[in-house]
Amino acid sequence: MEKNTCMILALDVTDREEALRIAEDVWEFVDAIKVGYPLILATGLGIIRELAEFAPIIADFKVADIPNTNRLICDQVFEAGADAVIVQGFTGRDSLDACLEIASEYRKDVFVVSEMSHPGGAEFLQPAAEAIAKMASEAGAFGLVAPATRPERVRKIRKIIGDKLTIISPGVGAQGGKASDVIAAGADWVIVGRSIYRAESPKEAARQIAEEIEAELRGEN
Ligand code: O7M
Numbered sequence: 001m002e003k004n005t006c007m008i009l010a011l012d013v014t015d016r017e018e019a020l021r022i023a024e025d026v027w028e029f030v031d032a033i034k035v036g037y038p039l040i041l042a043t044g045l046g047i048i049r050e051l052a053e054f055a056p057i058i059a060d061f062k063v064a065d066i067p068n069t070n071r072l073i074c075d076q077v078f079e080a081g082a083d084a085v086i087v088q089g090f091t092g093r094d095s096l097d098a099c100l101e102i103a104s105e106y107r108k109d110v111f112v113v114s115e116m117s118h119p120g121g122a123e124f125l126q127p128a129a130e131a132i133a134k135m136a137s138e139a140g141a142f143g144l145v146a147p148a149t150r151p152e153r154v155r156k157i158r159k160i161i162g163d164k165l166t167i168i169s170p171g172v173g174a175q176g177g178k179a180s181d182v183i184a185a186g187a188d189w190v191i192v193g194r195s196i197y198r199a200e201s202p203k204e205a206a207r208q209i210a211e212e213i214e215a216e217l218r219g220e221n
Contacts (some may be wrong), residue, residue, distance in 0.1 A: 001032055001056050001084065001109065001142075001166075003188060006180070006208045006217070007060065008032045008168060010193030013052070014042035020050060022202050027054040029206035032083070034191055036060035045080040056083040060166075062113060064088035067098035074102040074110075078101070084109035086145060089132035090125065096139050109142035113159060117147035117171030129153070131158055137161045141189070143168055148177030151185035158186030174198075179209050179218035 009030040013019050020162060021040055027033075033055045040059075048057050059082035063073050070087065075087045087099045089112040094110060103110045114136065115121055115129035133144055137160075144161065146154045148171035158167060169187035171177040173195025182190050192209055199205035 004031050005029050006183060006187075006189050006213045007029065007206070007210055008034050008191045009033045009196060010036075010060075010170065010191050011197065012036065012038045012193050013197055014038050015085050016043040016047060018052075018217075019043070019047060022197050023051050023054040025203045026206040029210040030055055030201075031189060032056045032058050034058040034060050034086075036062075036086075045076070047079040050080050052083075057081065057112065058084045058086060060086040062086055062088050063099060064091050064198060065095065066091075067094045070095050070098040071102055074099045078102065078106040078108050082108065084111060084142065086111045088113050088114065089136055093135055093139060096136065096141070099141055100141065101143075111143045111145055111166075111168060112136040112141045113145040115147055115150075116145075116151060117149045117169075117175055117177070121147060122150075122164060126153070129157065133157050133160050133165075137164050142166060145170065146187065148172045148179075148182040148187070148190055149175050151181045153179070154182055154185040156185050158205070178212075180212050183213055183216050 059077045114132045143166035148169040166188040168189045169182045170191035172190045179190045196205045
């Protein structure tokens, strides 16, 4: 995945036409589009190939099963045309390895969730996050998912993994995180959903966040 705008669109709408319209509107401001259960359950796996016309597609299924089931899920996801899959790390190294094995067959990427952005993410997952980050790094994942709502945690996780893995960070806007803060804390990409797709003009909203990130990277904030 190429790093240009440092932004990923979380396209959690449930209508095919709306999804395609928003993708067409904002593609120039995002490096990838993340699709997950809401859109895929509503419209079918075929939406991945349709959206892939606009940007690389990250399939957010937060895969969290035994190795054999993970293997079967990842195979379907990559066969459907996704460029990367998001998996949970708490299921352990063997489950993660199964995803990495399939990803490597397709020459695609795996992101591992280390800690989640909502308040409940601090309950059970946060205490395990640093161990999950280390495991993902040792296993050779492409990147981690870390919370934009807690930039200090992004900074900590970046410290643990060094530059070996990328970090994608959800929780900007609707959940309270600020894009420039998260990029400053060491994230490679922010993930933004509602602040873009619910905006009166998704294009303007995406442009504004892209400009905020650009200013941060130029050291102007
Ligand atoms: O910007 P939002 O809040 O509308 O959307 C954020 C998106 O990121 C949405 O698709 C969530 O499911 C996802 N997300 C989180 O918000 N928090 C997390 O900790 C993890 C994810 C995610 O993408 O996991 C892979």
